Amino acid sequence: MMNQPSTNQYIEQNKDRFINELLDLLRIPSVSTDKKFKGDVLKAADYIRQKLEEVGVDYAEICETGGHPIVYAEKIVDPKLPTVLVYGHYDVQPADPYELWKSPPFEPEIRDGKIYARGACDDKGQVYMHIKALETMQAQKTLPCNIKFMIEGEEEIGSDHLEGFVKENKEKLVADVVLISDTDIIDNENPSITVGLRGMSYMELEVTGPNRDLHSGMYGGAVDNPINVLCKIIASLKDEKGRITIPGFYDKLVDLSGAERKEINQAPHDDEQYKKTLGLEALFGEEGYTTPERIGIRPTLDVNGIWGGYTGEGAKTVLPSKAYAKISMRLVPNQNHKEIDALFTKHIQNIAPDTVKVKVTSHHGGQPAVVPTDSVAIQAASQAFEEAWGKKPYLTREGGSIPIVSLFQQQLGLNAVLMGFGLDEDAIHSPNESYGIFNYLKGIETITLFHKHFAALYQKG
């Protein structure tokens, strides 16, 4: 009998194929927010299903929802063993502005050890690690637990149909932990596990002034300008200290203890280096909090898009009829995104002058979540990182929102382990998104180790 290759040997021997399979997935422009990519979203779902079947799950299926489908698969080794439910998403953010990409977003290119493509890190690259980790464990016959996969296609547009799916499939989704790779580590020298996530409330404003575009010379000064009004509204939403001015916005917040704040500030962070990387002279945020606190434990409000009037070349003297903005708020425990939607809407209607009409709509939202740090799953993740990376991981709170984390806590009573391998510089949601090949392969290794340690600790404890 031949010697079985080690996990690392297996990954090394198969890495070119592991990469090429991911590149094929990245070639599918599965932009969930844009109807014209609907066929591609389905194609990506089917690719995931097929690849799961190829690595030997018991079965894989495409589950219809009211929107884009969810891919579900499972491999039950033994019902008595613990079960890990892997969650991820195969949909991606829009890739525009296209002209800022060095290589086309859906024609992946490898440069300097990184894969450049929309979705490379968020979340196709990180989802695909789990499929290849299962392949590795199957090939080595070391799979120590049951695995279920739930890979959705609407994460970038608010996971609207996920809650319904989870509620209707509670039996099917029974597990002991949820494992998600859709977050970052601090850097390749400082691995980390995310133990807190902010929620989100994403709103859109439409401000209407006169019933048609006017000549700014003939009406300017006498008719209020919806762009000026929109700017005034937005400017008033934060005060000089970076505090959000919406009445009731902070009411449900639970202040963290000194010990918790201390732990957050322990992870390596250097404001000078941070500014340099971003090309900034100065930072701005809520007074009295450090940068990691501003990102991890404090809510915030950002304009994600604004438009109105003439935006082409040259000068056009229009006083426009309409102006628009997309505004999102990141939320922290115990803010409820539906309550915040309502507070925001009410406040905007209160402050809007009677010279315009303002329509407020809610795009989607997600609840904030905190992961308990003393669980078996976090211990297993910590051991996996330490074994694979040679360093105990930091526990961090991160700014992004993964609504599913809170949904799983509420609907299935399951905690999540946020074991992501992305980097800041991966530029997710931006032109030139990338994912390091080192992170991709190291992630596969770390995931196999998580399963090993989780099964062992679970059976011990």
Added chain:
Amino acid sequence: MMNQPSTNQYIEQNKDRFINELLDLLRIPSVSTDKKFKGDVLKAADYIRQKLEEVGVDYAEICETGGHPIVYAEKIVDPKLPTVLVYGHYDVQPADPYELWKSPPFEPEIRDGKIYARGACDDKGQVYMHIKALETMQAQKTLPCNIKFMIEGEEEIGSDHLEGFVKENKEKLVADVVLISDTDIIDNENPSITVGLRGMSYMELEVTGPNRDLHSGMYGGAVDNPINVLCKIIASLKDEKGRITIPGFYDKLVDLSGAERKEINQAPHDDEQYKKTLGLEALFGEEGYTTPERIGIRPTLDVNGIWGGYTGEGAKTVLPSKAYAKISMRLVPNQNHKEIDALFTKHIQNIAPDTVKVKVTSHHGGQPAVVPTDSVAIQAASQAFEEAWGKKPYLTREGGSIPIVSLFQQQLGLNAVLMGFGLDEDAIHSPNESYGIFNYLKGIETITLFHKHFAALYQKG
């Protein structure tokens, strides 16, 4: 010998051809601000030249400038007679947003007695009246004075090459008055002559925050958002009373006398009707001034365009690197647009926080102008309106900017008569720009009467 038809009979007999020739001109998309229409701008110039030759000028020529050319023509009846210099422009504003046009902007359509097309009123329709008025006077052998034409192609982008042309051709442009049709009357029951025009300063802001688009969840709260900053800057430019906050902005203003303000408020204006027409609940403008004053004699500031971040369908959680705005200020005597450009730029740099970089550029400007109301030319215009419209015209101050008016005063010592025939509802600079056929034909008649009365009064006085 047959009876010569009257002016009105001649116009009536030829009206279909007069309209069709204008429609041909409107089919040429001579958008001066956009390089891709350069050939069409030239085509429009050549059409004007050709039509001037057809109505019997001594010569017509296309004069090159550093930008789009100027069409010059003259008909000298007798050097001893007074000379009218007709100014107008054959370039047009961009037509976007195209989807809001009921019929395509460069495929003119007649509906309910109006010609719908970009440039129908501003200024092709109003320029072409002068060519057909000359034809009418030639046909009737009633041309009582010399006429010169100077029709430019850069009015919508700031007339950058006009000053140089005027300076180099002072001999050629010798005249007794400048006649311009590029303004409005109050309505078809209330003819009016514009005797004051606001100047303009048109600026663009580019606000740069981080060196790339960021994920708003991962950075929001710690990194200042250039859209939020831009909104804050814009919101601060006007106070609660509608006053512009730029230091020094009002320093050069000359307050009008009570009598002058009274005259401005004599022209028919009804705020209730004005709001109804525009679909507004309330107006907003500088405290202490009426609507006609706010439009005619007070400076103002409007955002003409704003953009940044994600403006597509759905939600994208980006903290953008850049945000932009186009901002124009309308100026009144004795504000100087170059001084205002400088005050604006300095103020923006002063108030911009150190979390962003702000680039301020000036698009173009024009000096404000006031026309003396006691001149022979204004008397002649008044008599022409009274004869053609059966009602003495009001003298109004209007909000738009025609930089050439101040340029003519300074360079040629000539006053302008602003004898425009447009209406508010013509929606110039907007989708569905139109020009009434009644106004087009009545304008031709009024122009022939202006020449008659001007020559008569000039020789008397």
